[in-house]
Amino acid sequence: MRKSVARALAVVLAASSALTVAARPAYAVDLPTGARSLESVNVPGFYLRHADYLGSIAAVGPGSSAQAKSDATFTVTPGLAGGVGCVSFQAANGMWLRHRDYRIRLETNAGTATFLADATFCVRDGSVGGSVRLESFNFPGRFLRHRDHELWIDPSTTNPDTFAGDSSFRVGTPWVAGRRSPVIKGLYADPNIAYLAGRYYIYPTTDGYNGWGGSRFKAFSSTDLVNWTDHGTILDLGPQIGWADDRAWAPTIAYRDNRYYFYFSGATNIGVATATSPTGPFTDPLGRPLIAAGFRSGQMIDPAVFTDTDGQSYLYWGNGHAYAVRLNADMVSFDAGQVRTFSLPNFREATFVFKRNNIYYLTYSVDDTGSENYHVEYATGGSPFGPWTHRGTILAKNLSLGIKGPAHQSVVRAPDSDTWYMAYHRFAIPAGNGTNREVTIDPMRFNADGTIAPITPTL
Structure with missing residues (x-):
């Protein structure tokens, strides 16, 4: 017999953090779901990518290898931990971008509350029109940014002269097609x-x-x-x-x-x-x-x-x-x-x-x-x-x-x-x-x- 199965993933966060997220104002920018590539605002031609399971920015262009283009393409999904206007990033190999000890890395979804929150980023306005910034879901006030080409989540008080640009990305068409399924959109x-x-x-x-x-x-x-x-x-x-x-x-x-x-x-x-x-x-x-x-x-x-x-x-x-x-x-x-x-x-x-x-x-x-x-x-x-x-x-x-x-x-x-x-x-x-x-x-x-x-x- 079929049995109704409810397997909702519970994400347990501190009440203060949840209230902080809920209280934030709506932002004008949007990061659509689907395959996307993100280009650094202040290092043009450099894209958010993963290499050896660590996040970085690197130069990618039409003549780059297929692997480099794939590494710089992510499927944007609704945030694993929820949250209005929040997203997660899945690589072609099925792993997810998450932060651990503030460093951005690529890991398999462990299904834990910590992993889901670490892999969720809330979309904010970037430093130039049409760009986005990505705020940590469970560490409000910390943003995904590049530091010496490595990706971290840092507080916005870090290097205030360059931080806004270091943490802003232009959303572009994907270098490769990204995830091709589900073939029928929806449930x-x-x-x-x-x-x-x-x-x-x-x-x-x-x-x-x-x-x-x-x-x-x-x-x-x-x-x-x-x-x-x-x-x-x-x-x-x-x-x-x-x-x-x-x-x-x-x-x-x-x-x-x-x-x-x-x-x-x-x-x-x-x-x-x-x-x-x-x-x-x-x-x-x-x-x-x-x-x-x-x-x-x-x-x-x-x-x-x-x-x-x-x-x-x-x-x-x-x-x-x-x-x-x-x-x-x-x-x-x-x-x-x-x-x-x-x-x-x-x-x-x-x-x-x-x-x-x-x-x-x-x-x-x-x-x-x-x-x-x-x-x-x-x-x-x-x-x-x-x-x-x-x-x-x-x-x-x-x-x-x-x-x-x-x-x-x-x-x-x-x-x-x-x-x-x-x-x-x-x-x-x-x-x-x-x-x-x-x-x-x-x-x-x-x-x-x-x-x-x-x-x-x-x-």
């Missing part, structure tokens, strides 16, 4: 990726609700897996589905005879809606669940459809128990007497089947979606019903990059190729949990024997 999970009508589509769970209580499904499309168009709500359980109005989870889609069939979890039932377009509008042809709660053991959630090369479609689903059945030609019914049950090691949920070179691959998620250990395992077989040979883990957390709980996967093949991608969710970075997740995509690679090489989760 989403359980992505079903498909190639339909000449475009890639992602159909996710809309996330961020306690108890996973959302009611709406959205669709996003892309031609390149990088730039995504938001098509808005394509199905709203409350007004459009008479038998469910919450827990809109883990949809999937299939195409047959000029119609699209959208299968979804609603109030722990599985429903189906149809449309003539991959973005709807979708309507309920049954007026009832396709698979009602209690139909079999476990939760009746997480549908996925696989259509074989002979045109036969199969529906997979389950939480705690894995099920599958052939769909009838109408795509909205099946023979209940033909439902199969699979025994899969460590299975929790999110079965997704695809076929490559006459091998059937059944991928699935292990552990709880609220656990940082949520991950993907898989099995192979000779038919859509197996029998299945367990092959092990192919996607798991990477704490050095801050990646937790990567799973609830789906797979797509680029058209006319042997290029494959896995879409999945993970805890939102930097401070997500099991109900605050984000969607990303990584390439898949296959070994010569047809097994799947471990997928490297990336930022």
